[in-house]
Amino acid sequence: MSLMILDKGALAPLVNALMADYRVVGPQAKGPQFVFEPITDPVQLRLDYNTTILPPKKVLQPPQERLATFTLPPRRWGGQEGAEEPRVEPVIEAAPTVLLGVHTCDLHAIRLLDEVFSQDYPDAHYLERRRQTVIVSMECLEPCDEHSFCKSMGTLTADEGYDLHLTDLGPAYAVDVATEAGEQVLSRYGTANETTDADVRRLNEVLSAKWPRFTYRLDFDAAELPALLSMAYDHPLWAELGKRCLACGSCTNVCPTCYCFNVLDEVNVALTEGERLRRWDSCQLDEFARVAGGENFREARSARQRHRFMRKGKYIYEKFGELGCVGCGRCIRTCVANISIVDGFNTIHGSVEGRANHDNIHLYT
Amino acid sequence: MTTSIYTPEVARLASVEQMTALEKLFTIELPDGRNLGHDPGQFVMVSLLGVGEAPISITSSPSRSNGSFQLCVRRVGDVTNALHKMQSGGLVGIRGPFGHGFPIEKMRGKDMLFAPGGLGLAPLRSLINQVLDERGSFGRVIILYGAKRPKELLFRDELEEWVARDDVECRITVDQGDETWDGHVGVITTLFPEVSINPRNTAAVTCGPPIMYRFVLMELLGKGISETQIYLSLERRMKCGVGKCGHCQINNLYCCQEGPVFTYAQIKGVEEAL
Numbered sequence: 001m002s003l004m005i006l007d008k009g010a011l012a013p014l015v016n017a018l019m020a021d022y023r024v025v026g027p028q029a030k031g032p033q034f035v036f037e038p039i040t041d042p043v044q045l046r047l048d049y050n051t052t053i054l055p056p057k058k059v060l061q062p063p064q065e066r067l068a069t070f071t072l073p074p075r076r077w078g079g080q081e082g083a084e085e086p087r088v089e090p091v092i093e094a095a096p097t098v099l100l101g102v103h104t105c106d107l108h109a110i111r112l113l114d115e116v117f118s119q120d121y122p123d124a125h126y127l128e129r130r131r132q133t134v135i136v137s138m139e140c141l142e143p144c145d146e147h148s149f150c151k152s153m154g155t156l157t158a159d160e161g162y163d164l165h166l167t168d169l170g171p172a173y174a175v176d177v178a179t180e181a182g183e184q185v186l187s188r189y190g191t192a193n194e195t196t197d198a199d200v201r202r203l204n205e206v207l208s209a210k211w212p213r214f215t216y217r218l219d220f221d222a223a224e225l226p227a228l229l230s231m232a233y234d235h236p237l238w239a240e241l242g243k244r245c246l247a248c249g250s251c252t253n254v255c256p257t258c259y260c261f262n263v264l265d266e267v268n269v270a271l272t273e274g275e276r277l278r279r280w281d282s283c284q285l286d287e288f289a290r291v292a293g294g295e296n297f298r299e300a301r302s303a304r305q306r307h308r309f310m311r312k313g314k315y316i317y318e319k320f321g322e323l324g325c326v327g328c329g330r331c332i333r334t335c336v337a338n339i340s341i342v343d344g345f346n347t348i349h350g351s352v353e354g355r356a357n358h359d360n361i362h363l364y365t
Numbered sequence: 366m367t368t369s370i371y372t373p374e375v376a377r378l379a380s381v382e383q384m385t386a387l388e389k390l391f392t393i394e395l396p397d398g399r400n401l402g403h404d405p406g407q408f409v410m411v412s413l414l415g416v417g418e419a420p421i422s423i424t425s426s427p428s429r430s431n432g433s434f435q436l437c438v439r440r441v442g443d444v445t446n447a448l449h450k451m452q453s454g455g456l457v458g459i460r461g462p463f464g465h466g467f468p469i470e471k472m473r474g475k476d477m478l479f480a481p482g483g484l485g486l487a488p489l490r491s492l493i494n495q496v497l498d499e500r501g502s503f504g505r506v507i508i509l510y511g512a513k514r515p516k517e518l519l520f521r522d523e524l525e526e527w528v529a530r531d532d533v534e535c536r537i538t539v540d541q542g543d544e545t546w547d548g549h550v551g552v553i554t555t556l557f558p559e560v561s562i563n564p565r566n567t568a569a570v571t572c573g574p575p576i577m578y579r580f581v582l583m584e585l586l587g588k589g590i591s592e593t594q595i596y597l598s599l600e601r602r603m604k605c606g607v608g609k610c611g612h613c614q615i616n617n618l619y620c621c622q623e624g625p626v627f628t629y630a631q632i633k634g635v636e637e638a639l
Contacts, residue, residue, distance in 0.1 A: 067371045070414040086414060086456060090369035120622065121370045121607035233636060260611030263371070263604045267415045274415045276371070281604075281611070288612060291602050292419070292442025295575055297615070297637060307614070315617040 001183060004175040004192040005199050006166070011173070012042035014190035018098050021189075022134070025059050026100035027052055039100070047101045047166070050144035055106050055256035055330065059099050060113060060129050061280075066091040067125060068276040072267065091275075094129040098185065101166075102137040104158040105150045105328040109256030110135070111161045115320045116259050125278070134181050137162040141210045147329030149217035149342045155326045156214055157207075167203060174203045217327075219346045225313040225323060232348045233306070241344065242302025244337040249282030251308065251331035251339070257316070257324050258282075283307050309344055370607055373412040373458025379433055380453045385517050388484065389449055390424070391436045393457065398432035401459075405492035406466025406598055406626040410606045411436065411444065412458025413451075419444040420603040422625065423462060424487040426494035437487035437519060463606040464625050467492045467570065467596055475568045476504035478560075478590075480581050482511045482553050482573025486519050488598045488625075489572050493527075500532060507560055508535040511553030511573075515539050515546040534560065553577065557584040564589030572598040578639045582629060592630035599625050599638065 006014070018024050024039045027049040034049040036056045054063075070088045102110070117126035139157065140150070150156045158165070163182030166173040175192055177183050186192050195203075220228070252258040262281040267274035281288060284305070289298040298304055316324030325341065332340045374395065382390040395401060401409070403423050412418045419442060425435035440449040448457070469492065477496055481489040496503050508527055512518045518537065527535035536556045538549040549556065553573070569585045571578070578597065585595050601613035601620040613620035615637045623631075632638035 067369065072415055086375060088372055088375065088414065088458060090367045090372040092367050092369070116609065119608075121609070123609060124367070124369045125371075259609070261604065261609070262612075263418060263610065265415050265417050271415070276414070276418075278371075283611060283614075289602055289614075291600055292445065293439075293600075295600075297601060303637075307616075310616070315614075318617055 001177045001179070003195045003200070003203075004177055004186065005169075005195050006173045006175050006186075006190060006192045008172055010191050011045075011047075014186075015039060015042040015045060015100070017189040018185065022096045022098045024098045024100060025056070036099075045100065047138060047168075049101065051103070051148070051328065051330065051333075053330075053334075054254055055109060055328065056099055056102050057106070057109060057113065057256050057259075059097060060110065060133065061117075061126055061259060061261075062093070064277055064279045065093050065125060066275050067263065067278050069273065070276065071273045072271055090124075092125055092128045094125075094132050097129070097133045098136060099133055100136045102135055102162070103140050103144075103328075104137060105148070105153070105155040105326040106256050107135070107137045107158045107161045108153075108155040108322075108326045109328070112257050112316070112320060112322050112324070112326075113259055115322070119320070134163045134185050135161070136164045136166065136182075136185075139165065139167040139207070139210075141168060141206065141213070143214050145329065145333070147332040147340075149327040149329060151214040151327070152216050152218035152342070153222050153323065153325060153327030155328075156211075167206060169199065169202050169206055172199075174199060217342050218349075220349045222323060224349075225325075225345065226317045228345075228348055228352060229310055229314040231352060235348055235351065237344060237347050238302040238306040241305040241339055242300055244339060245284070245301045245305050246337055247284050247286060247301050247304065248336070249284045250334045250336070251341075252282040252284055253280060254330040254334045256326060256328055256330070257312070260288075283311070305339070309341065312341065313345065371460070371605065373410070373414075373418070373460045375456050376459045378451060378453050378455045378457060381451065381455075384437065384519055387439045387441070387517075388519060389438055389440075391438060391448070392425075392433050393436065393459065394433045395459065400427075400430045400432060401434045401462055403427060403434065403462035403491075404466035405469060405495045406488055407462035407464050407491075408488075408606070408621075408625060409434075409436070409459050409461035409463065410603070411448065412460070413444055413447045414458055416447045417444050418458070418460075418604070420463075420601075420606060420621070421445075422488035422491070422598065424490045426491045426498065428495050428498035437484070437490070439484055461606060464621050465623060467626050469495060472496075472568045473499075473502045474504065475566055475594075476563060477506050478562060478567050478569040478585075479506075479508045479510075480553060480569065480571040480573075480585070481508075482571075482577040482581070483513065483517065484519070485572030485574070485577070485598070486510060489570055490520060490523070492570060494523075497533070504566060505562075506533045507562070508533065509538075509553060509556040509560070510535070511538045511540070511556070511577075513540045515543055515548075536560070552580070554580050554584050557588070562588055562590075564591070568594045568596065570596045570598075575600075575639070582639075585629075592633060593628050595629040597627055597629060597632070599627060599632075601625075
């Protein structure tokens with residue numbers, strides 16, 4: 001829509017003003033790391049953060065939320081004739097929110113989640129929270145650390161998915177106003193100025209200068225990933241990862257595109273009412289694919305790691321037209337067994353290109 | 366009014382019938398006598414609020430709906446054990462029907478070969494009775510049913526009726542006989558050599574414990590039935606029924622959406638399917 005300039009000194013007043021009408025969530029320090037948490041004082045906001053432990057996904061798909069509340073009548077659902085009807089009421093936990101400081105890798109992930117929760121059976125819980133959330137994203141000018149590979153995954157920048165997008169120009173932020181919601185937030189709560197020719201020149205300089213600072217970490221074009229993985233189902237890598245993986249689920253917990261969940265009921269001590277809860281779940285956990293009869297359809301850790309790689313590089317692409325990995329590097333950072341998805345992808349590519357020292361890929365068994 | 370795809374509708378157990386030591390048949394009525402509107406082979410998510418929710422295939426055929434539907438449930442997990450303790454008049458939560466069932470429109474005019482094993486009869490019965498209620502639209506109806514022991518045979522009344530009918534070829538076997546049993550003894554595959562079929566005009570439908578599929582598939586393929594004419598109903602863990610929660614994934618397929626009914630051609634290259 002338009003490009004504006006926001007002096008850095010005007011940021012705290014803007015956040016302060018927003019806090020009156022919105023839940024404002026942004027990056028803040030937690031020990032030596034950073035987390036997305038509600039801002040209660042603008043000084044907490046650390047737009048200079050490198051990366052966060054959990055992605056901002058947690059604002060849109062919380063680690064736990066209520067899907068419904070229900071009553072258990074005196075005779076419970078055991079049901080003699082004439083028992084009082086139990087009630088089930090859906091619960092949508094949503095509040096007007098401004099999500100500040102989202103990096104572009106996470107922005108790409110949110111776009112994917114939007115697809116996931118809109119397709120086929122729209123998920124009112126996610127979509128209502130999404131509708132009430134204004135996203136203010138940030139252009140990364142430096143790599144966050146050695147684990148990220150956003151440049152390889154095409155997420156080093158973004159041209160949609162945000163309401164406002166900030167680029168640090170030194171004394172001020174350039175603000176790309178992309179939507180009406182973003183325009184309202186800026187004009188109603190902040191004091192931004194029209195850009196001058198010098199501002200635009202400076203913005204272009206900053207954006208041009210950032211590109212070489214980031215390195216490509218995939219040995220190949222990410223667009224090849226789905227095809228590459230379709231040849232790698234029986235690759236020896238999976239057995240190797242299976243031996244190292246502790247099946248702790250950390251990789252999926254910190255992933256900005258993982259959306260699988262569990263649903264469970266909790267009741268009060270009096271057994272008169274309860275809640276149906278949705279919690280993050282992980283395909284890396286043993287019971288994820290196990291049915292009540294005892295059969296576990298993805299028992300081996302090697303198969304579970306393969307499933308994760310396939311989801312990120314192939315299956316999600318086939319279903320939604322976008323890769324399931326945005327290169328944020330969180331799964332690599334968090335893995336206690338040092339499993340690296342980018343190294344894994346490169347290993348597979350290496351064997352296809354004949355550079356690896358193990359057996360041929362196993363296209364046919 | 367807020368609505369959510371995850372909110373179950375309160376439905377009433379019209380009757381509860383003990384079928385075997387482990388299985389009961391539940392007849393369920395939705396509010397206002399409304400029909401569920403399902404296809405044979407689809408499933409519902411059954412809630413016992415406070416306990417949880419589980420996917421259960423619908424065992425009644427749409428042709429016999431009359432304001433109710435039936436679930437044949439083995440008590441094996443939290444939800445099903447709690448369900449087994451309920452009596453008629455009890456209230457449950459229902460969501461659905463979900464998934465792709467059997468494509469009956471593609472089956473009309475064909476000979477039908479059903480090969481259920483154990484509890485696998487439950488989902489297949491929805492199609493068997495639909496076929497029998499449109500008997501003139503189908504060729505031969507062959508049912509080869511295997512159970513572990515005689516006392517584990519489900520739907521005994523209907524089995525007797527199918528055996529007695531001239532227009533149904535129903536053979537039953539048990540892995541292990543007892544003093545009440547004078548029928549066939551042997552695993553389900555031992556029934557196959559007894560029937561000859563026209564493979565070009567036969568649709569085969571099977572469901573059973575995971576171990577059974579490979580052996581039954583070998584028999585069906587051995588009879589010359591094409592991979593696109595073999596239908597399987599697969600079981601998976603499910604938490605949503607609507608393609609979101611991820612539990613039912615079979616490689617890239619969501620069992621709850623693309624399935625639970627698949628053709629063998631669809632899953633032949635899908636390693637996690639069987």
